Amino acid sequence: MKILLVDDSSTMRRIQKNTLEKLGHTDVTEAGDGAEAIAKLQAGAGSYDLVLMDWNMPNMTGIDALKKIKADPALKAVPVIMVTSESEKTRIMEAIQSGAANYVVKPFQPETLAEKIAAIKK
Amino acid sequence: MPIAIRAEHVNPFILSNLETFSKMVGVEARPGKPILKHDARLDYDISGIIGLSGKVIGSVSLSFPQATALAVCNKFMSANLKEMNGEILDAVGELINIVAGNAKKGLSEFNIEISLPSVIVGRNHRIVEPKGSVGFVIPFSSPLGDFHMAVSLKPA
Numbered sequence: 001m002k003i004l005l006v007d008d009s010s011t012m013r014r015i016q017k018n019t020l021e022k023l024g025h026t027d028v029t030e031a032g033d034g035a036e037a038i039a040k041l042q043a044g045a046g047s048y049d050l051v052l053m054d055w056n057m058p059n060m061t062g063i064d065a066l067k068k069i070k071a072d073p074a075l076k077a078v079p080v081i082m083v084t085s086e087s088e089k090t091r092i093m094e095a096i097q098s099g100a101a102n103y104v105v106k107p108f109q110p111e112t113l114a115e116k117i118a119a120i121k122k
Numbered sequence: 123m124p125i126a127i128r129a130e131h132v133n134p135f136i137l138s139n140l141e142t143f144s145k146m147v148g149v150e151a152r153p154g155k156p157i158l159k160h161d162a163r164l165d166y167d168i169s170g171i172i173g174l175s176g177k178v179i180g181s182v183s184l185s186f187p188q189a190t191a192l193a194v195c196n197k198f199m200s201a202n203l204k205e206m207n208g209e210i211l212d213a214v215g216e217l218i219n220i221v222a223g224n225a226k227k228g229l230s231e232f233n234i235e236i237s238l239p240s241v242i243v244g245r246n247h248r249i250v251e252p253k254g255s256v257g258f259v260i261p262f263s264s265p266l267g268d269f270h271m272a273v274s275l276k277p278a
Contacts, residue, residue, distance in 0.1 A: 008238075011213040014199050015146070056219070056238060085223025088230060106220045107145040 001121065002027045002047055006037040006062065007054040007083070012106075016052060016083065019110045023117065033057040034065030038075075045074045050120055052113075053100075055084035055091070063095060070099035079120050083113070125177055125232070125277040127256040132156055132273050134228025135182050136260055138221045139271055143264065146220065147198045151264040159257030159272060166270070167191065167245055168206070170218035173237035180255055180275035182225070184218045190267030197266060206243070215239035221271075252276060 003020060005028055007013050013030050020028055029048075031037040034057055041048060051069070055062040062082060069075045079101035086092075087105045095103055102116045136153050143151040166185035174180045186194065188206060195213035196203055203209060219239045226234050242249070251257050251274035260271045 009212055009216040009219070010209065011195075011199055011216040014201075014209075018200055056223070056236070058238065085220045087224050087227040089227075105224065107142040107224060109145050 001025055001049045002029070002044075004029050004031060004037060004040060004048050004051045006031045006034065006051060006057070006065070008032050008057040009054070012054065012083075016113065019113050020117075022110070023114055025117075034060030034062055034068075037065050038068055041069065041075050041078065042072075048078050050117065051078055051080040052083050053080050055082060055086045055095075063098065066095065066100055067098050081116055081120065083108070127178065127275045127277070129156060129258065131229065131275060132258050132260065134225040135221065135271060135273050137228065138225040139184070139260075139262065141224065142217065142220050147194055147217075147266075149197065149265050151262045154261035154263070156258045156260045159251070159259050159274065164246065164259065164270060167243065168211070168214055169242045169247065169249060170214040170216075171240050171242065171249060172218050172222040174222070174275070175235050175237070175278070176233040177278055178232045178234065178275045179252065179278050180273070181249070181251065182218065182222050182274075183249055183272045184214070184221065184269060185249075185272065186214070186269040187267065190264075190269050193266040194264070194269070211241045211243070215241045 031040050053062040066080050081102045082095045082100045083104045085106040092103050167188040168191045169183045169185040171183040195210045222236045255274040255276040257274035
């Protein structure tokens, strides 16, 4: 499973990468904001199986990147899980209505992220 | 009707901090009694701070002595860093980002937006809140050391 991990915090990328490695996912590419994520997805169109996307990032936010991914016929099939501290119902609804496959609110336990990824794989 | 800032508005930040430490750092933090900020006597080296805007404006910050910051961030990241560096600064910023973002759901009446985090380093630096703000400090103890949270709010 090829995963694109998008977060402006190197700490969060490290934490999520550790969790992914424990789950056996070692093919992980990192991006620091939404614009970098789009560029990496376009460069490797069709090769990514999952995107883990933060919301609040500089340059391009995660929700804007999600909307661009879902509007691009070449990219829209890749599932996106939002992993964010945005915890309000309105934000969760906005993400789901914009095409997010699932939503993980920070703070989360590693098991929660694992369950959401496992649900995508099924 | 103007919004009145009350001590109970600090509670979502306290609860969020407890949840963040429990779920993501893996230790249980214990809050002390909130005190008014101008009465606080504090000891710290590094702060992560987030600006708040919406129907209220203000900030929330977490401040740590250096040894506590190292211990907390190493546990948070599953790392073993020996000294303060960019990774520790990023981790402190991410901690306050999670705490502030998660607290918003308990303050939905204020329609709060949060800024990207900033991190300040310096012995007992001052974080000055805007005039007219109500500022609280909440001391926390944890197995990794003591630290504190500061919350300041004022009607927009």
